Amino acid sequence: MSILEDQKPNSKTSLAEIGEFGLIEQIKEGFPIQLDSTLRGIGDDAAIVDYGNEKTVISTDLLIEGVHFSWSYMPIRHLGYKAVVTAISDICAMNAVPKQIMVSMGISNRFTLEAVDELYNGMKYACEKYNLDLIGGDTSSSVQGLVLNMTAIGSAKEDQLAYRSGAQENDLIVVSGDLGAAFLGLQVLEREAQVTKVNPNNQPDLDPYAYLIERQLKPEARVDIIQLLKDLGVQPTSMIDISDGLSAELIHLSKESGFGFTIYEEKIPLDPTVIRTAEEFQINPITCALSGGEEFELLFTINQGDFEKIKANPNLTVIGHVTNKGAENYLITTGSEQMVPLRSQGWGATPETE
Amino acid sequence: MSILEDQKPNSKTSLAEIGEFGLIEQIKEGFPIQLDSTLRGIGDDAAIVDYGNEKTVISTDLLIEGVHFSWSYMPIRHLGYKAVVTAISDICAMNAVPKQIMVSMGISNRFTLEAVDELYNGMKYACEKYNLDLIGGDTSSSVQGLVLNMTAIGSAKEDQLAYRSGAQENDLIVVSGDLGAAFLGLQVLEREAQVTKVNPNNQPDLDPYAYLIERQLKPEARVDIIQLLKDLGVQPTSMIDISDGLSAELIHLSKESGFGFTIYEEKIPLDPTVIRTAEEFQINPITCALSGGEEFELLFTINQGDFEKIKANPNLTVIGHVTNKGAENYLITTGSEQMVPLRSQGWGATPETE
Numbered sequence: 001m002s003i004l005e006d007q008k009p010n011s012k013t014s015l016a017e018i019g020e021f022g023l024i025e026q027i028k029e030g031f032p033i034q035l036d037s038t039l040r041g042i043g044d045d046a047a048i049v050d051y052g053n054e055k056t057v058i059s060t061d062l063l064i065e066g067v068h069f070s071w072s073y074m075p076i077r078h079l080g081y082k083a084v085v086t087a088i089s090d091i092c093a094m095n096a097v098p099k100q101i102m103v104s105m106g107i108s109n110r111f112t113l114e115a116v117d118e119l120y121n122g123m124k125y126a127c128e129k130y131n132l133d134l135i136g137g138d139t140s141s142s143v144q145g146l147v148l149n150m151t152a153i154g155s156a157k158e159d160q161l162a163y164r165s166g167a168q169e170n171d172l173i174v175v176s177g178d179l180g181a182a183f184l185g186l187q188v189l190e191r192e193a194q195v196t197k198v199n200p201n202n203q204p205d206l207d208p209y210a211y212l213i214e215r216q217l218k219p220e221a222r223v224d225i226i227q228l229l230k231d232l233g234v235q236p237t238s239m240i241d242i243s244d245g246l247s248a249e250l251i252h253l254s255k256e257s258g259f260g261f262t263i264y265e266e267k268i269p270l271d272p273t274v275i276r277t278a279e280e281f282q283i284n285p286i287t288c289a290l291s292g293g294e295e296f297e298l299l300f301t302i303n304q305g306d307f308e309k310i311k312a313n314p315n316l317t318v319i320g321h322v323t324n325k326g327a328e329n330y331l332i333t334t335g336s337e338q339m340v341p342l343r344s345q346g347w348g349a350t351p352e353t354e
Numbered sequence: 355m356s357i358l359e360d361q362k363p364n365s366k367t368s369l370a371e372i373g374e375f376g377l378i379e380q381i382k383e384g385f386p387i388q389l390d391s392t393l394r395g396i397g398d399d400a401a402i403v404d405y406g407n408e409k410t411v412i413s414t415d416l417l418i419e420g421v422h423f424s425w426s427y428m429p430i431r432h433l434g435y436k437a438v439v440t441a442i443s444d445i446c447a448m449n450a451v452p453k454q455i456m457v458s459m460g461i462s463n464r465f466t467l468e469a470v471d472e473l474y475n476g477m478k479y480a481c482e483k484y485n486l487d488l489i490g491g492d493t494s495s496s497v498q499g500l501v502l503n504m505t506a507i508g509s510a511k512e513d514q515l516a517y518r519s520g521a522q523e524n525d526l527i528v529v530s531g532d533l534g535a536a537f538l539g540l541q542v543l544e545r546e547a548q549v550t551k552v553n554p555n556n557q558p559d560l561d562p563y564a565y566l567i568e569r570q571l572k573p574e575a576r577v578d579i580i581q582l583l584k585d586l587g588v589q590p591t592s593m594i595d596i597s598d599g600l601s602a603e604l605i606h607l608s609k610e611s612g613f614g615f616t617i618y619e620e621k622i623p624l625d626p627t628v629i630r631t632a633e634e635f636q637i638n639p640i641t642c643a644l645s646g647g648e649e650f651e652l653l654f655t656i657n658q659g660d661f662e663k664i665k666a667n668p669n670l671t672v673i674g675h676v677t678n679k680g681a682e683n684y685l686i687t688t689g690s691e692q693m694v695p696l697r698s699q700g701w702g703a704t705p706e707t708e
Contacts, residue, residue, distance in 0.1 A: 045447035059400035093399035
């Protein structure tokens, strides 16, 4: 996380001093166009992208202070980085490659130019890492707090696109990376924020939780998995990114395809830090994986014939299979081998403590 | 305005009852896909648009309660309509045709499902009128008030696109419709809101201001002008929509092209209601036209050779011409024929009272 290490800016320029157009000018200078497919970026009424015979894929995400993030644990530069990741993860979830982003921002007058700079520095770091152009957006004052809207644009050939609805009977269910860490990272950060509120001199040792905190504050979009699947010659039959928890995403794929999904508790990939910290918080680690959001891992289905191509890859884990048309969705528990029906969780729901 | 007449919904369903996915499902049903160029709409991780050999044009706008609109005069259905108009006007300003929109919405818990329905009804009415597909977005709770982000997507052939930077020496400066009405409509509505605050039984006679209020509450995007210019065989050399006032937009075109712009006070198109009401408010009507935002008329430049094609059209007015490279921008006043330098106005600035 060193490059994104939070710097406390010393100078304080009010946004009124620089003005809306000054701010846009400054953003434009910080994000020069890099991609051939960007025909026109910041500075006109609209941006223009060009993918020749490829399809344009577009997604938009709204992030609101106090709902999606809190300054008590989120450094502003990390927020910029994470906002980009959140946006492009949806493009990856179509098996497409993200190329451009647009950023709309509502800022209250308690923000300084330096704070906005930090936000854009985080975005710039993400744009460089993921090879993206920032091509436009909107800036506005806000009555209270920060509001961000991210629009992500990408491309894919038509036969490479993966919809939520494409899963077929007997397909294998695959997940990238490991799950539950981002949720537990948030629990750790919120606990420390509470302690610091009571004792401002609190100097917590967060080293044991470094992996969890990084997953929460600086998650990654799995653009690498999209490339990996292309390299392996695997076309996913359906795909989604894990933003609301594994359980909710499986139910989406099941609902859209019309097939039942069955997964195995013992197959769900968990980092040792997740298992250890879940125990400390007295939460079942599987519950963290099933219900914890903001993982940005990819969940997808593949034809059984493709199993040989992926089985040796440490980034991919087969966690179950697609069952019959109209069947329910189940988790098969370890040991007792019970079939537990999978349930979705709604708006702002969090895993329950045991 | 009859179809958009505000209906007071009787039933009150909390959004928690229906949930995020229920709300998305309901929005999806209300906006069936109409266009061939919409490959995939609501319900996957991202929407997909397809313009074959045309270019994809994309813009995004953020609207925040208390900044861009106020419930004291804005019926929620009109807000939905206006939000769509605001978004697609930027696509028109590229001389492109708007085709799809994406809507992200942050809603506080004081909103009912019926209020959200009214908002989408206004959007639906705009989508039908302008032949648009609503293809996706994001829904979220908000801490305070309503936050909307609109992303508009359109298409044009590459040689039809009009950039802000394209104006050439001696080009004519043209504006569609008339100016200043939306600004004065806001003044009238704010005055009535103040009176109603003091006397809740206030029954104002708004008929004399109907045109102004309609321009404020139910503006239109000039998609018709894009078609008209095509029909007339006129390719604008540069173009912008008037969202921050004529003066600010002229300065944008001047800055991007590097040429000076000179306009004539007597040529600026004003509706008689604007002249009469400006007098009542003791504001110069030209000031309303120069500085009043949210007109959504198109400001563009054309080659002098195209003058014959447009001169008879009541929707288009030539207001001046492009001067020399690096020259200043001027308003030539009527009568005294003084050259007054044009100035831009910043964030949230409004015309000064005389």
